[in-house]
Amino acid sequence: MSIRQNIRDFFHGAAYGAYERELRMQAAELNDMFLLLCYMEVVGLPNPATLYLLDVYPYLLEQFHVWHKRMGMDRLPLGNLPCC
């Protein structure tokens, strides 16, 4: 690793280290929001964009898994979605 990279990492850590937990939580919340917008009809809300989201579903599968684990659910409570 170059010295430049080291210095950059140092300042990054100094600036963001203290806030990392908060930032992570905020990111997680935004992530949840996005998932909800994509999977609205799973919770019974009509979503006009469903068809345009089909091709992003595979990318979201993993995030979905992360979400229900993070929410403290070993298995997915929404029966009709294919996850564990």
Place this chain on the structure above:
Amino acid sequence: MRNLLEKKVLFFGGKGGVGKTTCASATALAASHAGKRVLLVSTDPAHSTSDIFEREIGPEPVKLLPNLWGLEIDGALESQRYVANVKEQIKSLFGHHILKEANKQIDLAASMPGAEEMALFDRIGGLIRGEDTRFDLIIFDTAPTGHTLRLIRMPELMEAWIRALSRSRQAMLGIEQDDKTDPVLISLTDRLEGLREFRARLLSPRISAFMLVLVAERLPIEETARAIEQLNDAGVTVGGLVVNRILPATSPDPFLQSRHAQELVYLDEIDRRFAKHSRVRVPQLASDVHGVKTLEALSEILIPQPQPSRP
């Protein structure tokens, strides 16, 4: 009405049974005579276009006459095609396990209410964006008014929706990673571009116009007035009105005479209320329009061929 042929996209709408399909077909025929390569698209599930041209028309453009193609699009079929297309697209991008799960999810989402309408909308969008470069003019013979106006409002609605989604995704990425290559964001951005272009072409008075067909009766007049209001609201250009099936004044029959007298009142009302828009009157023909011959007569009334100019 001749300047209509300079447009790229024409819609024909109006109350059920006023003769949308006939007028759309006749205009398409006139345009093809004028040397335009025309695609006549029917979005009405009743699909009467194939009855008028007396031949099968399917989900792919079929050549009907020189310079004239026909196409019938159907929501259920379009939604199947759309889903098959997405599955094909993601096939090479993911592993077996993810694909299996994702395909289940895709099938589920595609069976939701609204998916068919959405697929129909997507196909129309593709046509309006000019994906098929074989055609100079695309004429849509639409389903009765209410349904079509919803469809015309959809690009706006969808654009707002996808924009919100892509903002949400961007906000998240901004914190987590500084990555411009997120495939989800790329897909959303592509959609947004497509929708913007769709809307821009739909709202451009140079490219698109909406024709309203009516007959001289109370209910069609009211529906036309409402449709004009909504089209103005949406920003879509009204190309003009076709007042269809006007009875002849010369009949000695007292019943027809009384109908004609009433019709005159309505015709007067139409001229008054829709003075801003160009109007063309089409008389009731001696026989119903069926087959290319009778259609020719109607197309000559709607859009007269230019007289050959003298040197």
